[in-house]
Amino acid sequence: MKNYTVFITSNIPQEGINLLQRQGYILKFGSLKKAKGAHALLCLLTDTIDAKVMDFVGPQLKIISNMAAGLDNIEVHEAVKRGITFANTPGVLTEAVAEHTVALLLAVSRRVVEGDRFVRAKKYKGWQVDLLLGQELQGKVLGIVGYGRIGSRVAAILEKGFGMRVVYHDEHRNEIAEKNNAKYVSFRDLLRISDAVSLHVPLLAGTLHLVGEKELRMMKKTAYFINTSRGAVVDEKALAKALEENTIAGAGIDVFEHEPKIEPSLLKLQNAVLTPHIASASHEARVAMAELAAKNIIRVLGA
Numbered sequence: 001m002k003n004y005t006v007f008i009t010s011n012i013p014q015e016g017i018n019l020l021q022r023q024g025y026i027l028k029f030g031s032l033k034k035a036k037g038a039h040a041l042l043c044l045l046t047d048t049i050d051a052k053v054m055d056f057v058g059p060q061l062k063i064i065s066n067m068a069a070g071l072d073n074i075e076v077h078e079a080v081k082r083g084i085t086f087a088n089t090p091g092v093l094t095e096a097v098a099e100h101t102v103a104l105l106l107a108v109s110r111r112v113v114e115g116d117r118f119v120r121a122k123k124y125k126g127w128q129v130d131l132l133l134g135q136e137l138q139g140k141v142l143g144i145v146g147y148g149r150i151g152s153r154v155a156a157i158l159e160k161g162f163g164m165r166v167v168y169h170d171e172h173r174n175e176i177a178e179k180n181n182a183k184y185v186s187f188r189d190l191l192r193i194s195d196a197v198s199l200h201v202p203l204l205a206g207t208l209h210l211v212g213e214k215e216l217r218m219m220k221k222t223a224y225f226i227n228t229s230r231g232a233v234v235d236e237k238a239l240a241k242a243l244e245e246n247t248i249a250g251a252g253i254d255v256f257e258h259e260p261k262i263e264p265s266l267l268k269l270q271n272a273v274l275t276p277h278i279a280s281a282s283h284e285a286r287v288a289m290a291e292l293a294a295k296n297i298i299r300v301l302g303a
């Protein structure tokens with residue numbers, strides 16, 4: 001048996017570590033600067049794995065196992081060039097992200113966070129007919145951009161549970177979507193007719209700033225915008241401007257263009273609910289992500 005070294009860049013749930021330990025691998029932890037000589041990297045979306053890092057770790061590196069659904073922090077073409085396998089953890093965080101997406105939509109449409117701030121600021125002086133009115137979801141149009149695992153789950157929850165009518169846009173029409181009463185529309189039509197637009201696409205060259213000033217302008221003034229995918233899919237400055245000028249009604253945002261930095265004007269807006277990239281942060285998802293990231297390594301290294 002070879003003595004493989006697995007380098008783990010963060011404190012991941014013990015369940016994932018146990019799987020690796022059972023294989024007899026040497027486990028090392030720390031920042032990427034210490035990863036030289038590793039046969040496997042278990043990394044996070046906050047670790048940039050570019051050509052330089054791959055060369056630094058060395059030619060023995062066989063697998064980059066990202067504990068994330070996205071792969072945008074890895075220069076995958078550089079991994080391919082070097083014959084390094086790369087892997088991610090899709091599937092196991094679908095429920096967590098879908099539920100958080102729904103939470104953001106409800107939070108913004110029913111002004112939950114604004115209400116909480118209002119109460120804590122001791123502004124609540126009694127029931128009022130017109131206090132913090134929001135909008136109901138029943139019968140409204142939900143526009144899903146990217147009808148993959150997460151997008152389709154968000155659609156199902158909001159259609160079955162809240163009576164929303166679903167339209168979607170994706171690179172391709174999806175047979176399952178049509179069976180689930182989700183109607184395919186062009187991206188432009190989706191923006192024009194949706195009462196809530198939710199993004200579920202990966203960050204790729206083709207999706208960078210997919211939503212900018214022009215796209216936001218196409219949306220209804222009463223519509224909500226939700227993003228739990230990747231920040232750079234949206235032009236954050238343009239989004240802040242649209243919210244500031246009330247050309248859309250509100251936004252629920254979990255991901256930012258330059259994390260952990262956030263466009264300062266976004267922070268001042270009452271009609272934006274902001275969470276710190278926690279859509280997949282359920283105990284269940286994190287354990288499953290760590291286990292899957294470990295299994296991806298075992299699949300490549302073997303015993």
Ligand code: GLV
Nearest residue numbers: 067068069070280
């Ligand atoms: C979270 O954003 C992930 O990609 O897992």
